[in-house]
Amino acid sequence: MSEQGRRFQLSAGQLSLAIALLSLATAMFQGYLNARNMATVTTDISRREAIRTCKEAVEAWFEVKLRIGLMTGTGDDHGTVTVGTAAPERSVDAAIAINRFAALGTVLANTTDQPEMRESYTALSGELARIHASARAEPGKPLASLFEKADRLFGKLNGDCVHWSRGD
Numbered sequence: 001m002s003e004q005g006r007r008f009q010l011s012a013g014q015l016s017l018a019i020a021l022l023s024l025a026t027a028m029f030q031g032y033l034n035a036r037n038m039a040t041v042t043t044d045i046s047r048r049e050a051i052r053t054c055k056e057a058v059e060a061w062f063e064v065k066l067r068i069g070l071m072t073g074t075g076d077d078h079g080t081v082t083v084g085t086a087a088p089e090r091s092v093d094a095a096i097a098i099n100r101f102a103a104l105g106t107v108l109a110n111t112t113d114q115p116e117m118r119e120s121y122t123a124l125s126g127e128l129a130r131i132h133a134s135a136r137a138e139p140g141k142p143l144a145s146l147f148e149k150a151d152r153l154f155g156k157l158n159g160d161c162v163h164w165s166r167g168d
Contacts, residue, residue, distance in 0.1 A: 046111070047164060053107050054161035060101040061154055064128060067094035068135050069143055091136060098128045105157065117160060124153040 071090040102125035109118040127150045134146060 047167060050108065050111050050164045051161070053104055053111075054158075054164060057101065057104040057108060057157065058161070060097065060104055064094065064097045064101050065143070065147065067097040068131060068146070070094075071132075071135060091132070094132055094135075098125070098132055101125070101128065108157070108160070112160075120153060120156050124150060124157065127153060 067090065071094045105121040105125055109121040112118070131146045131150060134141070135143075
């Protein structure tokens with residue numbers, strides 16, 4: 001074989017090896033990009049679910065306040081509801097709304113590894129149960145005073161929702 005044929009054989013072999021190495025590098029890079037994309041999608045789905053649950057929790061919060069107000073309330077000219085005489089069917093509706101809120105709070109608490117959030121959400125659910133009992137037992141008490149502590153606890157939950165929606 002001539003010197004030129006040997007060089008061609010050598011460079012064809014090197015070219016084949018270079019193409020194989022480039023194909024391997026491309027496949028590895030595509031695998032890396034795919035893994036990153038899957039991590040991004042998974043994080044995004046988790047974030048969206050947390051935001052959806054937050055939205056439902058906020059809706060449930062206002063439903064609880066409405067149901068407690070309707071349970072025993074009367075409205076004045078400014079839309080303020082004060083506690084009056086309890087109606088049993090409305091008390092059941094309020095209890096259902098409280099349990100729905102507590103369930104959503106549990107879902108939110110389970111999405112985090114922070115024990116103080118779980119404790120806060122549990123305390124809020126307990127406070128709502130206390131408000132429900134107090135509204136039935138103490139007719140005439142303004143809702144603002146009943147919900148004072150619960151409003152502060154809900155503010156923390158709402159703040160957590162804001163952080164999740166921003167991706168903090």
